[in-house]
Amino acid sequence: MVQQSAPPARPIAANRRVLAAAMIGSTIEYYDFFIFGTAAALVFGPMFFPAQDPAAQTLFSLMTFGLAFVARPMGAVLFGHFGDRVGRKVTLVCALLLMGVSTTAIAFLPSYAQVGWIAPALLCLLRFGQGLGIGGEWGGAALLAVENAPPGWRARFGAAPQLGAPIGLVMANGLFLLLGALLSKEDFMGWGWRLPFLLSSALVVLGLWVRLRISETPEFQAAMAKSHPASVPLATLFAERPRALIWGSAGAVATFAAFYMSTSFALTLATTQFGYDRQSFLSIQLIAPFFYAAGILAGASKADRTSPGVPVARGALLLAVCGLAYGPALSLGSLPFAGVVLCITMLVLGYNNGTLGPWLATLFPVRLRYTGTGLTFNFGGMIGGALLPLVAAQIIAAGYPNWTGSLLVLGGIATWLGVQMARPVSPNEDLTRDEHPIGI
Numbered sequence: 001m002v003q004q005s006a007p008p009a010r011p012i013a014a015n016r017r018v019l020a021a022a023m024i025g026s027t028i029e030y031y032d033f034f035i036f037g038t039a040a041a042l043v044f045g046p047m048f049f050p051a052q053d054p055a056a057q058t059l060f061s062l063m064t065f066g067l068a069f070v071a072r073p074m075g076a077v078l079f080g081h082f083g084d085r086v087g088r089k090v091t092l093v094c095a096l097l098l099m100g101v102s103t104t105a106i107a108f109l110p111s112y113a114q115v116g117w118i119a120p121a122l123l124c125l126l127r128f129g130q131g132l133g134i135g136g137e138w139g140g141a142a143l144l145a146v147e148n149a150p151p152g153w154r155a156r157f158g159a160a161p162q163l164g165a166p167i168g169l170v171m172a173n174g175l176f177l178l179l180g181a182l183l184s185k186e187d188f189m190g191w192g193w194r195l196p197f198l199l200s201s202a203l204v205v206l207g208l209w210v211r212l213r214i215s216e217t218p219e220f221q222a223a224m225a226k227s228h229p230a231s232v233p234l235a236t237l238f239a240e241r242p243r244a245l246i247w248g249s250a251g252a253v254a255t256f257a258a259f260y261m262s263t264s265f266a267l268t269l270a271t272t273q274f275g276y277d278r279q280s281f282l283s284i285q286l287i288a289p290f291f292y293a294a295g296i297l298a299g300a301s302k303a304d305r306t307s308p309g310v311p312v313a314r315g316a317l318l319l320a321v322c323g324l325a326y327g328p329a330l331s332l333g334s335l336p337f338a339g340v341v342l343c344i345t346m347l348v349l350g351y352n353n354g355t356l357g358p359w360l361a362t363l364f365p366v367r368l369r370y371t372g373t374g375l376t377f378n379f380g381g382m383i384g385g386a387l388l389p390l391v392a393a394q395i396i397a398a399g400y401p402n403w404t405g406s407l408l409v410l411g412g413i414a415t416w417l418g419v420q421m422a423r424p425v426s427p428n429e430d431l432t433r434d435e436h437p438i439g440i
Contacts, residue, residue, distance in 0.1 A: 020210055026161035026165065041267045076375045088144055106123070138378075296350040312419050331402050
């Protein structure tokens with residue numbers, strides 16, 4: 001009988017380098033995404049679409065923001081292909097590099113007044129590059145943590161990339177808040193907004209240094225030792241796990257709907273429709289991520305005692321309840337009340353999506369897991385993070401801003417249904433199945 005080695009007495013300390021690599025990469029990716037979202041809400045409309053009226057500027061700016069969600073599934077396929085064939089480590093390094101280069105380049109973009117239509121075209125191109133990078137980043141970061149976890153710690157390890165989200169949000173909003181306090185409105189709109197994008201280059205160098213110092217995950221190495229990788233993981237995935245793709249994508253909708261409607265979209269709605277001061281609203285958005293982090297830790301702890309799907313499903317239903325209060329809370333014009341509702345929503349969001357990575361990982365075998373988790377996560381992002389905010393913008397344009405929270409209700413129901421309908425794979429599938437590659 002083969003004896004298995006006991007898990008380390010202090011799992012987090014023993015795996016601190018891996019957890020740091022998963023968290024720091026996610027922090028950088030989300031920081032990059034958040035600064036774009038904040039700049040889209042505050043700057044990009046008049047700078048890149050000056051010929052439009054204010055309402056059209058907001059809509060076009062949010063459409064540019066949503067462009068990345070179209071690119072994200074493509075990034076999941078591209079990087080997932082190599083992540084499932086070559087390995088998690090090298091793929092994550094490339095994804096981080098693409099995201100970082102795209103973000104830094106935004107700092108050097110000319111305005112519409114300088115070069116005309118070329119300016120928004122370049123903005124869209126770099127936004128697309130951001131989307132490709134983060135499309136390949138999240139799934140790999142989640143697997144880096146989950147596939148290194150000792151028994152009984154998969155959800156808590158898998159929460160490491162999610163913790164990068166509130167950290168990145170605090171960094172992004174804090175920096176914009178500081179710039180708003182130190183610079184005049186003219187200086188901020190003229191050049192100050194470019195500084196957060198420049199800072200991304202330093203963060204990427206740090207992230208690359210950390211990730212180049214880790215090794216491949218044990219689960220991927222074991223799976224590759226037992227079977228050949230699929231020649232075309234995407235084709236194999238559609239052939240073997242179509243149900244997991246559908247319901248896994250539904251399971252990610254609430255995360256994106258709640259997140260972007262509580263951050264970038266809430267900032268746009270509050271400052272353009274309900275008359276909130278930009279600096280004051282950014283201040284409450286600087287507090288809310290701490291509740292988000294607390295929710296992530298609570299959900300991960302619950303998941304390791306039960307299963308990853310439990311907090312995902314329960315959190316989704318609670319997010320639907322939060323959606324009922326979303327629009328009315330902002331429309332009252334009370335900053336403290338709006339802050340309370342946003343903090344509660346972010347707390348519940350953390351509980352819901354803290355274990356989304358570990359849950360999605362249960363739906364796919366190791367040999368297809370990078371592609372599967374990345375694709376479902378980003379398909380959910382297209383619906384919850386791009387489509388629903390655009391529909392919300394149309395609801396506002398029609399004169400019903402109080403009804404925007406109804407979309408969060410729909411997102412919560414979709415995620416709850418996805419968790420109920422999805423079925424996990426057998427834990428031993430990769431160790432017992434002889435892979436016959438599909439494709440050439």
